Amino acid sequence: MMRGEMMQILKTNKFKRCVDGTVLKEYSVDEEVTRELLTYFGEFGTVKVLDNLKQPFFSFSKEEYFSIKGMVGDQTLYVRYHEEHMEESHELFTSMLEQWVPGNMVPNQIN
Amino acid sequence: MTEPLIYLNNAATTWPKPPEVLKAAADVFSSPFYEHGRTTVRDAPDYIGTTRQTVADFFGVSRPEHIIFTSSATDSLNLLIHGFAKRYGKPFHAITTDLEHNSVLRPLRTLEREGTCSLSIIRTTGPHVKPEEIREIMTDDTALVVIGHGSNVLGSVQDIEAIGNLVRSSGAFFLVDGAQTAGQYPAEPGNLPVDAFVFTGHKSLFGLPGTGGFYIRSPEQVDPVRQGGTGVDSAGKYQPEELPLKFETGTPNYPGIAALDAGTGFVRRKGVDTILSESGRMTASLVKTLGDIEGVILYNPSPDLPVITFSLENMESEDIGFILWKAYRVIVRTGLHCSPLVHERINPEGGVRISLSCMNTMEDCERAVAAIEEIAETMR
Numbered sequence: 237m238m239r240g241e242m243m244q245i246l247k248t249n250k251f252k253r254c255v256d257g258t259v260l261k262e263y264s265v266d267e268e269v270t271r272e273l274l275t276y277f278g279e280f281g282t283v284k285v286l287d288n289l290k291q292p293f294f295s296f297s298k299e300e301y302f303s304i305k306g307m308v309g310d311q312t313l314y315v316r317y318h319e320e321h322m323e324e325s326h327e328l329f330t331s332m333l334e335q336w337v338p339g340n341m342v343p344n345q346i347n
Numbered sequence: 348m349t350e351p352l353i354y355l356n357n358a359a360t361t362w363p364k365p366p367e368v369l370k371a372a373a374d375v376f377s378s379p380f381y382e383h384g385r386t387t388v389r390d391a392p393d394y395i396g397t398t399r400q401t402v403a404d405f406f407g408v409s410r411p412e413h414i415i416f417t418s419s420a421t422d423s424l425n426l427l428i429h430g431f432a433k434r435y436g437k438p439f440h441a442i443t444t445d446l447e448h449n450s451v452l453r454p455l456r457t458l459e460r461e462g463t464c465s466l467s468i469i470r471t472t473g474p475h476v477k478p479e480e481i482r483e484i485m486t487d488d489t490a491l492v493v494i495g496h497g498s499n500v501l502g503s504v505q506d507i508e509a510i511g512n513l514v515r516s517s518g519a520f521f522l523v524d525g526a527q528t529a530g531q532y533p534a535e536p537g538n539l540p541v542d543a544f545v546f547t548g549h550k551s552l553f554g555l556p557g558t559g560g561f562y563i564r565s566p567e568q569v570d571p572v573r574q575g576g577t578g579v580d581s582a583g584k585y586q587p588e589e590l591p592l593k594f595e596t597g598t599p600n601y602p603g604i605a606a607l608d609a610g611t612g613f614v615r616r617k618g619v620d621t622i623l624s625e626s627g628r629m630t631a632s633l634v635k636t637l638g639d640i641e642g643v644i645l646y647n648p649s650p651d652l653p654v655i656t657f658s659l660e661n662m663e664s665e666d667i668g669f670i671l672w673k674a675y676r677v678i679v680r681t682g683l684h685c686s687p688l689v690h691e692r693i694n695p696e697g698g699v700r701i702s703l704s705c706m707n708t709m710e711d712c713e714r715a716v717a718a719i720e721e722i723a724e725t726m727r
Binding site for chain 2: 286287288289290291293295305306307310314
């Protein structure tokens, strides 16, 4: 990805409907997950990072809408949507990626 | 360099397979499929007959035609449970336990919902089912008892001899789900008081997914629920009554069955007692070292099989499994393991399951424990 371009989803790899009413999707993106990206995600919900592992693990949660988890340095995001807010959650998730500009920590207006 | 993966999900499907298993399956594909009755070739290998004899010998069954091949243990349980109900022909009482897999629970609950049977599910308090618990809820209408020989969550093995003697003396049909034990725990259903014993090919018998079967002592108590081509008796209007044709219909899974023959042969040569003893040593080491890690909650500290279920304080099981795979290349299984009722007792959110096969090593166990310890440390 060139600096200043939006983050893109290259492929939606898996789709799983869970008994707890959530839907799990796996996205390959065109950029590695960085600390900077996680700080940016923090503008929209709660981010937790587990360091001191062989590869740091992160989770993001926007309560009642969706959660993301993955590994820092990976290009895969595992997203779990709450089915009742599926459409708006997916829209918010993709907006977050599209409006991510490395080096610019202030997100554009996302409702 | 990428680290080698550590596969600890053998209660789901064993991996790796012994080389002779892979060769056996590949060899089948290298020539046209042969089977007496379905080809003009007369001097071809008889994969089905050979494997039936191998499996019968392994299970102490003197009449190999009483070994029936299916596509899985789940398929076998469905054929037997629904076939028993069909033959019985009137409503009955069935008993099972909360340790069972959905392959037992769902067919029984389906019969219950249809009004075909009333169902009692024993709520266990420990890893084992006591025969008295079954005796206490048996009624004059109890016609079917279905028990898992080994739990895929707690790794406990039930005393099917004691339970079988009790159940069969009452006249009820005793069906044992041996999916978790066949190949890694000594049992010869041909010499045990069971009416039917289900096995799967792809776990501890080291065959391929898509294979399974059952031993049936009393075929007259179960009707076939499938009808179709048998390769012989094509003029007959109905499914043949004789075994194994009564329950086997359609073109068999030749590569899978040839692989099952090789896998069963591998287990016989190694010896089930040796397998159990080697896996027991690794399991004991895992229990000890995991138990010493602060924050680890062990749900089965004394398993009979190489199955250990645990969780970590303040962390979802799914995340533990995710990190183990992504950061350490350790493959386990997380969640309810298709056995929801036992988790209601031990941990409704589900756990992390480590399950070994005789292909694992002590080094695999040590690497897995080191990874779990590292994850646990980050949560303190």
